[in-house]
Structures are given as structure tokens and as C-alpha cells.
Amino acid sequence: VKKEARAAAPRNATQESAIRRSWEMNAAAWTDAVRSGALESRRVATDDAIVRTVLSRRPARVLDAGCGEGWLARRLAVENCDVVGFDGSAPLIERARRDGGAVFHVMSYAEFVHEPKNVGVGFDVVVFNFSLLGRDVAPTLAAARRVVAGDGRLLIQTLHPLSAADGAYVDGWRQESFTSLQGQWAPMPWYYRTIGSWVREIRAAGWQVEQCDEPIDPASGRVLSLIWLAALSDTQR
Numbered sequence: 618v619k620k621e622a623r624a625a626a627p628r629n630a631t632q633e634s635a636i637r638r639s640w641e642m643n644a645a646a647w648t649d650a651v652r653s654g655a656l657e658s659r660r661v662a663t664d665d666a667i668v669r670t671v672l673s674r675r676p677a678r679v680l681d682a683g684c685g686e687g688w689l690a691r692r693l694a695v696e697n698c699d700v701v702g703f704d705g706s707a708p709l710i711e712r713a714r715r716d717g718g719a720v721f722h723v724m725s726y727a728e729f730v731h732e733p734k735n736v737g738v739g740f741d742v743v744v745f746n747f748s749l750l751g752r753d754v755a756p757t758l759a760a761a762r763r764v765v766a767g768d769g770r771l772l773i774q775t776l777h778p779l780s781a782a783d784g785a786y787v788d789g790w791r792q793e794s795f796t797s798l799q800g801q802w803a804p805m806p807w808y809y810r811t812i813g814s815w816v817r818e819i820r821a822a823g824w825q826v827e828q829c830d831e832p833i834d835p836a837s838g839r840v841l842s843l844i845w846l847a848a849l850s851d852t853q854r
């Protein structure tokens with residue numbers, strides 16, 4: 618077992634940096650896909666679902682963590698939210714800044730964990746929209762605790778573990794090749810986790826789950842994503 622654990626550590630670090638690199642290489646193709654509406658699940662359900670859930674908190678200040686090219690930050694700014702976005706991909710942040718609407722920082726989750734307050738404090742909502750892709754998410758979620766207001770909320774939208782299971786409902790590294798999308802794409806490793814595993818990570822980071830929404834495709838009835846809403850645990854307030 619010890620030998621396996623030793624082997625898993627470097628593999629994990631390699632996968633985490635491969636995720637970061639893929640979002641640098643895929644920045645142009647991703648921006649085109651998001652802005653042209655090529656991602657059907659987003660168009661039919663998941664974009665509106667995350668916007669609705671964020672706005673249900675009537676937030677004045679929102680942190681868009683792993684904001685990509687910035688669509689969500691811009692959408693929330695139209696609703697009079699003061700939004701800060703950050704992402705580890707410099708080319709994605711460059712595109713976000715070009716379109717404005719919010720303050721955008723180039724920052725990896727490792728940097729965020731090291732110095733969370735560099736993005737500001739007092740956020741009513743910290744939202745991760747399809748942006749938690751690695752294995753060790755608890756440190757990042759714990760850092761988010763340090764920048765929320767006392768009654769702030771954590772929101773995470775992620776692939777639904779049932780629709781993404783592909784025959785194996787078990788935590789582990791997988792690979793996304795973006796084959797359904799046009800253009801040139803570098804493959805991206807991502808860490809599949811079950812519903813129980815998500816709850817454990819969120820709790821380990823000092824949050825308590827309040828709500829779990831499951832947006833569906835209105836045409837097929839297929840579940841598309843999972844949205845976690847969590848408050849600070851009593852001991853963290």
C-alpha cells in the first residue's frame with residue numbers, strides 16, 4: 618500500500634500540471650466553443666442554472682474561481698454584481714480582460730491556496746463553474762472559506778457523476794479529448810468523483826452542504842450537471 622501511495626503522489630502532480638497546460642493550449646478553441654454556443658448542455662440548461670443559483674443569493678460581490686474566458690463574470694456584472702475572476706490560464710485571462718465586465722487575475726489554485734486574500738475578501742458567493750478538475754480540491758475549497766463573508770456561500774457546478782460515469786462509478790483520473798467539438802484540442806486529464814466523494818471533499822474543507830441541484834436536458838430528461846451549494850460549517854463562522 619505504501620509503495621502505491623508513493624507512486625500516486627508524482628502521478629497526481631503530473632496530472633495537475635497537465636490540466637493547467639491543456640487550458641493554455643486550448644484557450645482559443647475553448648473561447649470559440651463557449652462564445653459560439655457550441656456546448657449544447659450549457660446552452661440548454663447549465664449556464665442558466667448556475668446564473669440563477671448565484672443570483673438566488675442576491676450577492677453584491679462574487680468570486681468566479683477558474684473563470685476561463687469570463688462569460689459568467691460578465692453575465693453577473695450585468696446583474697449589478699461586483700465580480701472578481703481568476704484562472705490559471707494566462708491566455709484565457711487575456712481574453713477575459715479584453716471583454717471586461719470584471720476584474721480578472723491570472724492565478725493558479727496553488728497560488729490561491731497560498732495567499733487567498735490576493736483576490737480580495739468579503740465575497741457573498743464563491744463560484745466554481747466546471748472548474749474543479751483535479752484530485753485534491755479540499756485545499757482550494759478551504760482557501761475559498763478565507764475570502765467569503767460570514768454568511769457567504771460556496772457554489773460548485775460539475776459534471777453529474779451519473780451521466781459521466783461511463784460504466785465505472787468510482788473515483789479516478791480520466792481523460793477528456795473534446796472529440797464532439799470542432800477545432801484542435803489538447804487532451805485534458807480530469808478527476809472523476811462520485812457524489813459521496815464530493816460531499817467528503819466539501820466537508821473536509823470546512824463547508825456544509827445545504828443544497829444540491831441537478832439540471833436536466835429539457836428535451837431528453839437526461840441529467841446534465843450537479844450544483845452544490847454550501848455554507849460555512851458552524852465551527853468556521
Ligand SMILES: C[S@@+](CC[C@H](N)C(=O)[O-])C[C@H]1O[C@@H](n2cnc3c(N)ncnc32)[C@H](O)[C@@H]1O
Pocket residue numbers: 636637640651682683684685686687688689703704705706709724725726727745746747748749750
Ligand atoms: C471547463 S473550464 C471552465 C471555465 C469557466 N468557469 C466557464 O464556466 O466557462 C475549466 C477552467 O478551470 C481552470 N483551471 C483548472 N485547473 C486550474 C488550476 N489548478 N488553477 C487555476 N485554474 C484552473 C482552467 O484554466 C479553465 O479555465
